[in-house]
Amino acid sequence: MTEDIATDQPPGIGSKRRRLFWYELLECARRGHRLAGTDAARVRGEDAVLVRDFGDGFRWHRCLRCDAWLPVRPAAHPQREFPPGRQEIEIPLRGKPLRDRYVLRLIALDRLLHFLVLGVLSVAVLGFAHERRRLRGPFYRTMDALQNGIGGPTGRSGQGLLGELGKAFAARSSTLWAIGLVLGAYAVLEGVEAVGLWLTKRWAEYLTFVATTVLLVPEIYELAEGRVTPTKVLTLVINVAISVYLLIAKRLFGLRGGGRAEAAERARDTNWEALERVLPGPPPH
Structure with missing residues (x-):
């Protein structure tokens, strides 16, 4: 006990x-x-x-x-x-297994944030697709009133945020539903990763590695096209670090001995031999 x-x-x-x-x-x-x-x-x-x-x-x-x-x-x-x-x-838990749990739970919190953001976006897009017909008239009347008041262009033209909103109202319903469902599916994926990593499940490590490395392709492409922002650079650095950590430190896909070596390392740090190996000196008396 x-x-x-x-x-x-x-x-x-x-x-x-x-x-x-x-x-x-x-x-x-x-x-x-x-x-x-x-x-x-x-x-x-x-x-x-x-x-x-x-x-x-x-x-x-x-x-x-x-x-x-x-x-x-x-x-x-x-x-x-x-x-x-x-x-x-x-x-x-002590030694490397304890360290790995802290790192995996930190990644899980990152995935939880993604789950919340993507979930909100999915609900917003699907809600907009469902209510678009009812919102179309009030939206254009409001935008015309605002732009007339400042002497800007009226109608369905416009740049920036107003232009993007205009494109959303002009998009096909099927496109909006597809975008909303894709965002929802991605949110569910991030949620599953978060739960699995928090519980330190081996399958979650593989799932997170695959999902993260797949997303590296569009992230690198955007940066290569010149669309560089601090947020995009930071996101790329974090995702690369996560991928390298999971692949090397967690020995995925048989690397560095694979799952057997991982289990042996865990046992080596959490058994009585480990306690005897690092037995502290006698306390003061």
């Missing part, structure tokens, strides 16, 4: 691991440290990887996620005689 305990104790006392960005620290800051055996009456020598008792009124428990040593008073009413055995403890 393990439990999350929030504390202000600095992580990694004596830890031999050093990282530029410590995802375990971030996770423990969000959810509390993961400790085991806080409800035990006594501590054995074999429990030293989890908890140590120096007889000073505190027991030093090791966080199974970030390797911090935390002082905890022994339970007033113990629920068990000794800390749980290894077979009873589920080691939390």
